Amino acid sequence: SQQGEEDPQALSIQEGENATMNCSYKTSINNLQWYRQNSGRGLVHLILIRSNEREKHSGRLRVTLDTSKKSSSLLITASRAADTASYFCATAVNAGGTSYGKLTFGQGTILTVHP
Amino acid sequence: GAGVSQSPSNKVTEKGKDVELRCDPISGHTALYWYRQRLGQGLEFLIYFQGNSAPDKSGLPSDRFSAERTGESVSTLTIQRTQQEDSAVYLCASSRQGGGYTFGSGTRLTVV
Numbered sequence: 294s295q296q297g298e299e300d301p302q303a304l305s306i307q308e309g310e311n312a313t314m315n316c317s318y319k320t321s322i323n324n325l326q327w328y329r330q331n332s333g334r335g336l337v338h339l340i341l342i343r344s345n346e347r348e349k350h351s352g353r354l355r356v357t358l359d360t361s362k363k364s365s366s367l368l369i370t371a372s373r374a375a376d377t378a379s380y381f382c383a384t385a386v387n388a389g390g391t392s393y394g395k396l397t398f399g400q401g402t403i404l405t406v407h408p
Numbered sequence: 409g410a411g412v413s414q415s416p417s418n419k420v421t422e423k424g425k426d427v428e429l430r431c432d433p434i435s436g437h438t439a440l441y442w443y444r445q446r447l448g449q450g451l452e453f454l455i456y457f458q459g460n461s462a463p464d465k466s467g468l469p470s471d472r473f474s475a476e477r478t479g480e481s482v483s484t485l486t487i488q489r490t491q492q493e494d495s496a497v498y499l500c501a502s503s504r505q506g507g508g509y510t511f512g513s514g515t516r517l518t519v520v
Contacts, residue, residue, distance in 0.1 A: 338508035394439050398451040
């Protein structure tokens with residue numbers, strides 16, 4: 294398996310429900326980021342959580358990070374049809390003490406929110 | 409510019425031809441990255457630029473792939489003698505060091 298694996302691979306919910314996506318990784322990280330992708334083109338940065346942080350909020354998004362379990366979760370509350378997209382976690386690994394920004398992406402979770 | 413610009417947005421080429429893909433990053437972003445995404449897959453790292461140098465080119469799949477960056481700005485990804493397996497969306501991103509990425513809309517390359 295690879296650095297940054299999301300589960301589930303696909304998630305289908307009704308509008309108004311919460312959506313939770315999980316990400317696991319293997320190596321020590323500097324930070325973990327979540328991205329959203331519509332229609333297989335450019336990704337949009339959602340949120341970055343650093344290795345010394347445990348939880349972060351941004352609007353309807355809540356991200357947690359458990360470095361002991363090497364896992365993260367993304368919660369979208371009160372989902373909307375417009376949240377339908379693919380969601381990717383990405384990890385920036387420690388590189389000799391420098392903040393080297395190369396990200397390794399997972400395979401993504403396809404979220405479908407039904408109106 | 410306000411965002412990362414990639415051109416062309418779509419490219420259809422015949423097998424064996426060379427292609428050049430261009431990326432204009434956000435002004436002031438010192439880091440620039442190229443990724444490849446095959447249909448239904450995650451992003452595959454190709455190369456990273458810090459300024460005009462490429463300290464990590466470990467993701468380039470073969471010597472048919474090369475990239476350069478000039479003026480700490482525009483980057484060009486060149487694929488020589490294209491093969492059908494090169495068909496993918498090629499995504500460029502830029503960032504301030506250690507920050508989140510801003511992605512371009514990508515170039516969809518189809519090799520026929």
